[in-house]
Structure formats: C-alpha cells, structure tokens
Amino acid sequence: MKSLFLNLVVFTYFISWIGFIFYFRTLEKKALRLSQGILSLGAFFHLSYLFFFLKELYEFNSFTFKDVLNLFSFLIVITYFYFSLGKEKAYTLGTFLIPLPISFLILSYFFFQEAPISPFVSHVKSLWFPLHVISSLLSHAFLLTGLTSSVMYLLQEREIKRKHLGYFFRKLPPLNSLERISEKALYQGFFFLTFGILSGAIWSEMAFGDYWRWSAKEVITLSLWLIYAGMLHQRILIGWRGKRLAYMFILGSTLWFFTFFVVNFYIKGFHTYGN
Amino acid sequence: METDFFLLLVGLNHKTAPVEIREKLSFSSAKTHPLERIKAYSIPFKEAFFLSTCNRVEFTFIYREEDRNEILRGFSSFLENEVGLTLDTFRPWSYFLEDEEVIRHLFLVACGLDSMVLGEPQILGQMKEAFKRALDLKTSGIVLNKLLHRAFFVAKKVRTETGIGGGAVSVSYAATQLAKKILGSLKDKKVLLIGAGEMAELACQHLLSFGASEILIANRTLSKAVELCSRFRGKAYSLEALPEVIIQADIIISSTGAPGFLITKALLSSLLKARKYRPLFIIDIAVPRDVEPSVNELENIYLFDIDDLKSVVEENFKNRQKEALRARAIVEEEVLKMKKWLSELSLHPTIKRLTERAEIIRKKELAKTLKKLKNLSEDEIESLDILTKSLVQKMLYYPIKFLKGGYHEEGRLAINLIREIYQLDELRDWEEEILEEDLNSSPTENLAEKEDFFFRNKKIFQ
Numbered sequence: 001m002k003s004l005f006l007n008l009v010v011f012t013y014f015i016s017w018i019g020f021i022f023y024f025r026t027l028e029k030k031a032l033r034l035s036q037g038i039l040s041l042g043a044f045f046h047l048s049y050l051f052f053f054l055k056e057l058y059e060f061n062s063f064t065f066k067d068v069l070n071l072f073s074f075l076i077v078i079t080y081f082y083f084s085l086g087k088e089k090a091y092t093l094g095t096f097l098i099p100l101p102i103s104f105l106i107l108s109y110f111f112f113q114e115a116p117i118s119p120f121v122s123h124v125k126s127l128w129f130p131l132h133v134i135s136s137l138l139s140h141a142f143l144l145t146g147l148t149s150s151v152m153y154l155l156q157e158r159e160i161k162r163k164h165l166g167y168f169f170r171k172l173p174p175l176n177s178l179e180r181i182s183e184k185a186l187y188q189g190f191f192f193l194t195f196g197i198l199s200g201a202i203w204s205e206m207a208f209g210d211y212w213r214w215s216a217k218e219v220i221t222l223s224l225w226l227i228y229a230g231m232l233h234q235r236i237l238i239g240w241r242g243k244r245l246a247y248m249f250i251l252g253s254t255l256w257f258f259t260f261f262v263v264n265f266y267i268k269g270f271h272t273y274g275n
Numbered sequence: 276m277e278t279d280f281f282l283l284l285v286g287l288n289h290k291t292a293p294v295e296i297r298e299k300l301s302f303s304s305a306k307t308h309p310l311e312r313i314k315a316y317s318i319p320f321k322e323a324f325f326l327s328t329c330n331r332v333e334f335t336f337i338y339r340e341e342d343r344n345e346i347l348r349g350f351s352s353f354l355e356n357e358v359g360l361t362l363d364t365f366r367p368w369s370y371f372l373e374d375e376e377v378i379r380h381l382f383l384v385a386c387g388l389d390s391m392v393l394g395e396p397q398i399l400g401q402m403k404e405a406f407k408r409a410l411d412l413k414t415s416g417i418v419l420n421k422l423l424h425r426a427f428f429v430a431k432k433v434r435t436e437t438g439i440g441g442g443a444v445s446v447s448y449a450a451t452q453l454a455k456k457i458l459g460s461l462k463d464k465k466v467l468l469i470g471a472g473e474m475a476e477l478a479c480q481h482l483l484s485f486g487a488s489e490i491l492i493a494n495r496t497l498s499k500a501v502e503l504c505s506r507f508r509g510k511a512y513s514l515e516a517l518p519e520v521i522i523q524a525d526i527i528i529s530s531t532g533a534p535g536f537l538i539t540k541a542l543l544s545s546l547l548k549a550r551k552y553r554p555l556f557i558i559d560i561a562v563p564r565d566v567e568p569s570v571n572e573l574e575n576i577y578l579f580d581i582d583d584l585k586s587v588v589e590e591n592f593k594n595r596q597k598e599a600l601r602a603r604a605i606v607e608e609e610v611l612k613m614k615k616w617l618s619e620l621s622l623h624p625t626i627k628r629l630t631e632r633a634e635i636i637r638k639k640e641l642a643k644t645l646k647k648l649k650n651l652s653e654d655e656i657e658s659l660d661i662l663t664k665s666l667v668q669k670m671l672y673y674p675i676k677f678l679k680g681g682y683h684e685e686g687r688l689a690i691n692l693i694r695e696i697y698q699l700d701e702l703r704d705w706e707e708e709i710l711e712e713d714l715n716s717s718p719t720e721n722l723a724e725k726e727d728f729f730f731r732n733k734k735i736f737q
Contacts, residue, residue, distance in 0.1 A: 164590075238551075239548075239550075242574065
C-alpha cells in the first residue's frame with residue numbers, strides 16, 4: 001500500500017511537470033489548470049503516503065534519511081501552492097520548481113535504499129522534535145523556492161538588459177513578481193529556520209541536557225541563518241533586491257546543499273546520519 | 276470540388292491596389308450598404324457577403340453553375356453605375372478567386388495573415404461586423420454562415436496554437452509590454468515625462484490608459500509643464516528639480532530637444548540608494564539622446580532608446596513571419612474540412628453518385644448471372660438486362676425523390692442520410708478503378724476477383 005502510493009506520487013508529479021512544460025511552451029491557461037490539478041492530486045497521494053509512514057514510525061520507532069527526503073519533497077510542493085495561490089501571478093514557477101521534488105523522490109528511491117538511520121529516534125520524547133524537523137525542512141523548501149525564482153529572475157533580467165527579448169522574455173513572469181516571490185521566500189524561510197533552530201535547541205536540552213554543541217551541522221546551519229539574517233537586513237534597511245538578492249539565494253542554497261547531502265553523511269559527529 | 280455551390284470572391288487589398296482605388300470602392304460614404312444596393316441589379320446570387328476595411332474591399336458571392344455569366348455581367352454593371360469603373364479597368368487592381376481559393380482566402384483574412392500588419396487581430400472584429408450586416412440584410416445563407424463561422428473558428432485556433440499574435444509590433448506597445456515585464460503592473464506606478472512636447476502627450480494618454488497612477492512632468496519652461504499637467508492631473512516640475520523627481524519615478528519617458536545628456540550615469544548612480552534600488556524603466560525617445568547609454572549598466576535600471584525599441588519590434592515581426600508558416604498549415608487543414616462539408620451539401624453529385632453506384636452493382640451481378648447461364652439467346656440476354664435496369668431504377672426512385680423533396684435548407688440532412696446509408700463517400704477509389712477497367716476490358720473478366728476484393732475490404736453488404 002505504502003509503495004503503491006509512493007509510485008503514484010512520483011508518477012503524478014511527473015505528469016504534472018510535463019503539463020507545466022507544455023504550459024511554458026504554449027502559455028495556455030487550460031494546461032496550467034490541468035497540471036495544477038494533477039499536482040494537487042499528487043500532493044494528496046503524497047499526504048496519504050506520509051500518513052502510512054507516520055503509522056509505521058509509531059510502530060517501529062525508526063526513520064531514515066530516505067523518509068526525510070520524502071517529507072522534504074512534499075513540503076516543496078506545498079510551497080509551490082503557497083506561492084501560486086498568492087498574489088504574484090508567476091505560474092511558470094512550476095516548470096522550474098517541480099523537477100526538484102521529483103528528483104529528490106527519485107534520489108531517495110534509488111540511492112538511499114539502504115539509507116542511514118537517523119540517530120535520534122530513541123531519544124524522541126516530545127513534540128519539539130517533529131516541530132524541529134518540519135520547520136527546518138520547510139525553511140529549506142522556501143530556500144529552494146527562492147533559489148528557483150532567483151534563477152528565473154536572472155534569466156529574465158539578462159534578456160531585458162541585453163535588449164534581446166527572446167524566448168524567455170515572453171514565457172517568464174515579470175521581474176517584479178519573481179522578486180516578490182524571492183522576498184517572501186526569504187521572510188518565510190528565515191522565520192522557519194529560526195523556529196527550527198530554537199525548537200531543536202529546546203528539544204536537545206530535554207533529551208540530552210544541553211542546548212548547543214557546535215557540531216558541524218549546527219555550525220553550518222548557523223552560518224546559513226546568518227546569511228539569511230544578512231539578506232534580510234540588507235533587504236529591509238538598504239533595499240537590496242533583484243540581482244543581489246538572487247546571488248544571495250544561490251550562495252545560501254549552495255551552503256544548504258553542502259549541509260544536507262555532504263555533512264549529513266561524510267562528517268561524523270553528533271546530528272549526522274548513520275553513526 | 277464536387278458541389279452545387281460555386282464561390283466567387285472579387286476584391287482588392289493593399290497589395291494589389293493603391294489607396295486611391297481602394298477608397299473609391301470602400302462605399303464608406305454611401306448611405307445604403309452596398310449589399311442592399313447590389314440587390315437592385317438583380318444579380319442571381321444565392322448568397323453574398325461584403326467586407327470593407329481600410330486595406331481591403333471584397334465581395335463574396337455564392338451562385339449556381341448556370342448563373343456564372345449573369346453574375347459577372349450584373350457585377351460589372353453594378354461597378355460601372357456605383358463606382359464608375361468598368362470590369363476591365365478594375366481587373367488589374369483586383370483579384371478574382373473561385374471555390375477553394377475563396378475558402379482559403381477568407382480563412383487567411385480572418386487570421387490576419389493577409390493583413391498589412393501580419394497577425395493583427397482587428398480584422399476579425401471587422402469581419403464579424405460585416406457578417407452581421409450580411410445577416411441583417413438576409414444575404415447570408417447556409418453556405419456563407421458555415422463558411423464565416425468556420426473562418427472565425429480557424430482564426431481563434433490559429434491565435435491560440437501559434438504565436439502569430441505574439442510580440443508587440445508597434446513601438447508604443449513594445450514599450451508598455453516591457454514596462455509590464457519589468458514592473459509587474461503599471462498600477463500605482465509613477466511616470467515621469469521629461470519634455471512637454473507632442474510625444475510626451477501621446478505617451479501620457481497611452482500610459483494612463485494602462486493604469487499608471489500618477490504623471491509627473493519636468494520641462495525646461497515650467498509654464499508648458501503646468502499646462503500639460505492641468506490636462507492630465509499631474510504634477511509639474513522644472514528641469515532643475517530633476518534629481519528629486521527621479522527618486523519618485525518608476526518609469527521615465529524622455530523626449531526633450533536638449534543637445535547633451537540630461538540624465539548621466541553619475542547623476543543616477545548617486546540617486547540609487549535614495550531610490551532604495553527600486554527598478555526604473557527609462558525610455559529615451561529623444562534624438563539626440565537625453566540619457567547616457569551606460570546608465571543601463573546600473574543595477575535595476577533598464578534603459579531603452581528609440582533604436583532599441585525599433586529593433587525589438589523588428590524581431591517580433593520576424594517571429595510572426597515564422598509563425599505565419601505554421602498558421603498556413605492549420606488553414607490548409609481547415610480548407611480541406613470545409614471542402615468536404617460543401618460537397619456533402621450538394622444534391623446533384625449525390626444523385627449522380629448514387630445512380631453510378633447502383634449501375635456498377637447491377638452490371639456486376641448481371642455478369643455473374645450470365646456466366647452461370649450459358650445457353651442464352653441474344654433476346655434473352657437483352658430482356659435480362661432490361662429487367663435489372665428497371666429494377667434498379669424503381670428501387671432508386673424513392674431515395675432520389677426523398678433527396679429532391681428535402682431540398683434545400685433542410686436538404687443537408689437528407690443528403691447526409693442518403694450518403695450514409697449508401698456509403699457514398701467510401702469506396703471511391705475502388706469504384707473509379709472498376710470504372711476505368713470497365714472501359715478497358717470486357718465486363719465479365721475478373722469480376723469474381725473484384726467481387727472478392729469488394730467483400731473482403733469493404734464489407735458493405737453484410
């Protein structure tokens with residue numbers, strides 16, 4: 001049952017991505033609505049899958065990196081809906097964003113079959129732990145959405161600056177909308193990252209007796225938080241926007257990628273998987 | 276085309292005739308519609324349609340084959356009396372299209388593929404209006420109704436499936452499109468006009484119609500700016516106040532006659548911080564230019580001068596030409612469908628085909644029987660022939676009467692029905708083959724083989 005849902009999820013996401021590509025090529029409203037519908041169906045399947053996963057978690061009390069990736073891709077899809085139902089009419093965002101959850105799902109499917117088990121399960125004693133996981137992952141999801149809209153921004157900006165209004169000019173949303181999405185992603189991401197760190201610290205105190213240990217992951221997450229805070233400061237007080245904000249997002253995402261896929265496995269220590 | 280209805284389109288457009296000829300024929304000053312006046316000439320058309328825009332004048336007639344000469348004669352006397360042109364003087368400026376060409380032409384016109392500005396959408400509205408007039412005057416009937424509705428459908432299809440209407444092809448529209456892509460929407464955006472000339476005035480109207488919230492005008496002589504402002508409810512400034520106005524603006528349109536640069540890179544870069552790096556779209560339509568070109572290198576500043584905008588328009592135009600090829604393919608497809616519809620509508624070809632079909636079957640069956648009955652005299656063979664012939668004729672009397680009775684408004688249904696029942700649209704190739712071979716060889720030869728072929732492939736008599 002569980003694996004059936006997972007297959008369905010990957011399949012529907014993929015179909016909706018094809019729809020989004022078609023929408024990008026034709027800008028036909030019908031294609032957009034159809035692919036959004038299919039995507040929400042996929043999200044529903046995903047939710048059902050996660051429900052089964054939760055039941056299992058309750059019984060066996062163990063989860064792996066694979067499950068984390070799975071939850072993460074679900075949250076990215078959720079952020080898509082958050083933005084596409086919002087005021088910014090940046091529908092082509094889906095064409096660029098949806099490949100991310102699909103590739104994470106496929107990655108978790110093939111490469112993390114024998115996924116390392118999370119080191120914390122036996123210590124889960126309170127609600128702070130799931131809050132820590134979900135809000136951290138949500139902040140990452142916003143970070144990646146911001147990255148996507150920043151990349152789209154840079155593409156569009158280049159076309160306009162070069163005065164060569166080609167393929168992307170017509171298909172991509174206005175610069176202003178893309179920038180607004182990055183900005184919102186920044187605010188939300190910062191909020192959830194802060195909350196993730198705080199809830200993690202509280203939980204750590206309850207489970208192990210101290211708030212902070214200066215492990216590799218914590219240090220890098222802290223620097224990610226500092227980048228976020230810096231971006232926020234420049235954005236609000238000085239008015240950094242556009243290209244600079246986009247570059248900051250690329251920097252932040254690179255750092256995140258390093259933490260998530262490298263530090264988690266190759267640097268042994270507290271907080272990493274498989275030890 | 277196998278049909279009872281013949282189509283004729285006489286017209287001229289911007290490619291074939293100069294404006295002096297076109298305006299003579301436009302009938303725009305006439306009190307009565309040309310379709311109404313053409314009725315007075317008792318031209319024996321079944322249906323008629325008249326389209327007149329600033330780039331084309333076209334008459335479309337649907338007529339019966341036998342009325343062809345009458346139509347031309349009537350039309351030429353109409354031309355002579357109303358416009359003062361004989362058909363011969365008119366001919367070099369015009370085009371005469373028939374049947375399939377008419378269908379294709381009307382489809383192309385509806386799609387804007389025959390327009391001066393390729394892919395322009397206004398023509399569709401004008402055609403719809405002209406069609407409405409034809410309906411009011413009751414000159415449009417079953418064929419034209421279908422043809423024009425089909426043309427509107429094709430136009431819509433082409434518009435959604437190709438990029439024929441995409442990309443701005445006028446400078447002012449290109450500028451608005453750019454502004455929208457940079458600033459999102461023009462709502463709540465402040466526009467600064469530098470220079471209070473005619474250009475600025477036009478730009479003002481344009482931008483206000485797209486929802487710009489506030490107009491600021493800076494001019495060398497303040498009084499002129501104030502005068503323009505009173506009309507557009509804007510705020511007037513003198514050129515000395517330029518830096519502080521630039522801080523407020525989201526779009527700048529500059530069109531002064533100043534010899535040097537009014538906005539330099541140094542000036543603008545000192546204002547960036549005060550503007551909080553808000554995006555700024557500058558359109559420089561002045562010659563010599565008012566804005567230093569290197570301003571475009573600044574962060575979130577987008578500068579387009581008149582040449583940039585023109586090259587954008589040219590590029591869009593090239594794209595439209597590429598898309599036009601795709602649009603033509605769609606039109607061809609639809610022309611085929613329309614032709615099929617027309618042939619379905621026709622009575623005489625249907626009757627002809629029906630009798631042909633019966634005759635083939637009769638001959639085949641007769642030959643088969645004759646093969647079996649070997650010792651027959653000439654007389655006996657002849658009477659058998661007569662027997663089969665009259666059988667077939669009697670059997671066909673009813674369907675043919677039914678066809679003719681339903682003619683012609685509801686006749687389409689009858690024709691369709693008979694065509695379905697006797698499957699007259701199928702088997703065509705096979706029949707033609709047989710007919711040809713009948714001419715070449717004796718009827719009894721190879722008939723059994725053909726019979727087999729007939730049953731195996733088409734199975735119509737099961």
